[in-house]
Amino acid sequence: MGLASKRKGRWRYRCWQKLFLALIGFPLAAGLLLVFVAISRAVFIQQQNQSVLRILNNQVVDKIDESQITQRAERLAGALKIPSVSYATDNQEKEALLQLHQYLETNFPLIHSATFIKKEVINAYSLLYTVEGTTKGKLPYLLASHLDVVPVNPSTWEVPPFGGKIVNRTYIYGRGAIDDKAGVLGIMEAVEYAIQKGQRPQRTFFMAFGHDEEISGKQGAQELAKALKVRGVDRLDFVLDEGFPLTKNVIPGTDKHIAMVGISEKGTATLELSVSGNPGHSSFPPPESAIGILAAAVARLEENPQPSLLGKGPESATFKYLAAHVSFFYRLLYNNMWLFSGLMARQMEHVPLTNAFVRTTTAITLFHGGIKDNVVPPSAKAVINHRVHPSQTVAEVIAYDRKIISDPRVHIRVKTSREAHPISPFGTDCIPFQMLMMSIKQVFTDAVVVPAVFIANTDTRWYLSFTANLYRFLPTVITPEDVGRYHGNNERISIQHYHEAVNFYYRIIKNADMLIDQVPASTMNNDDEEL
Ligand SMILES: CCCCCCCC/C=C\CCCCCCCC(=O)N[C@@H](CC(C)C)C(=O)O
Ligand SMILES: [Zn+2]
């Protein structure tokens, strides 16, 4: 064989080699790499899951004495005496907010003297506490609550709304008791307690207390979020803010405590409807006045609610999770929403609270018109506040309103709007959700934890860019007759439920640490430092 043909043979061999590598070798290597990454991820998740499961083995034993429970209740009652009211975006009780800062400083001395906790006042009235953990390099998390409260009408209360009264040694009464000073003080109590026990958390976390949640959060939580970014924090493991309380006897088919954890929240669309007319003498009025036209339009909106979307959004997961815990009849319904959602919606829409899960809600919140007894009104205005179901867009809601009003004389202006929040993960591979679920079960042992759409709004909107894991939950129990106390009269929390709230926040801090704790289960202390 000649040299030339030998070279040709080698050249041909190399060509085949390259072809083999291009067609099989590289894809095979890439495939193997992907499999390796997938397996590593699965192993990581498995390990994390095991460490989450270990949390359950860690028995929660209540060891604190009655006097400490009472002192905590009294500290909350003291905070309820401070009227940190938000009336409107330009009208807040700012002195009271400063008084509340001072109150926290005086009543939580260990937090305020700990070398690993930094307190910052953000935008004059909000508070940001950084609790520096002992372990570096792990994603921090954020516990949020708000310092402000909604206004009151004292004449309709049975106790002074800012009296901070403890009634029958059972209930702590006052505006803010559940919304949301039990959140602020509950978190503070848990941290104070940990320090008292000589503990320092492993993981860094933030306590972010906005001062204007009740009027948008723009000056409070928005500024807190900006401050975090300025400090180089742009990712958080999870955010836990106010949300649904646990309920009992609200969901048909079970008498267990139901803990609905907000994995999303409804959007909002606030619309101003207006009609202009010609003013004139009321002794010879036109057949239709601006007020009459507008009243008919809003009446049509009330008579024709937005369409039922039950089962089309994350609420289908709520019922799927509930199904395993309810009686046979309801299990059949909840497991087969594709068939029964119509029937369920018809039942649920009769009750305002459950109706909020069915659809975008429509509330006529303001109506103004007329200037004098004997003058035909020159104009009329109304405000419609929609809470938008996650399966609908704001544009679809407004288009539906236009169709229902069907009157070109009614002008619609969008005052504010926001789409529903994205759905946070809640599966078995979402460690923060699992941790939250187990923390709830440790404190409320019969609780069924289910994901749900939060029907109102929270400060979480300002933290959306930090994490996908945003959860809305208030660790206290509300009975059906208590629901009206939210923003209503005689707001209260029982001493026992407040004790559980503190316990819950303490569990969160301990359990969040356990997610990064590599100590084997057998060496874990089972009865240490519990509340
Ligand atoms: C199957 C259905 C069962 C439902 C059970 C749920 C029971 C929950 C009871 C009450 C929920 C009340 C929620 C209170 C929301 C508090 C937060 C708030 O007021 N946010 C404001 C923010 C706004 C930006 C001013 C709001 O108007 O949404
Ligand atoms: Zn609130």
Ligand SMILES: [Zn+2]
């Ligand atoms: Zn509120």
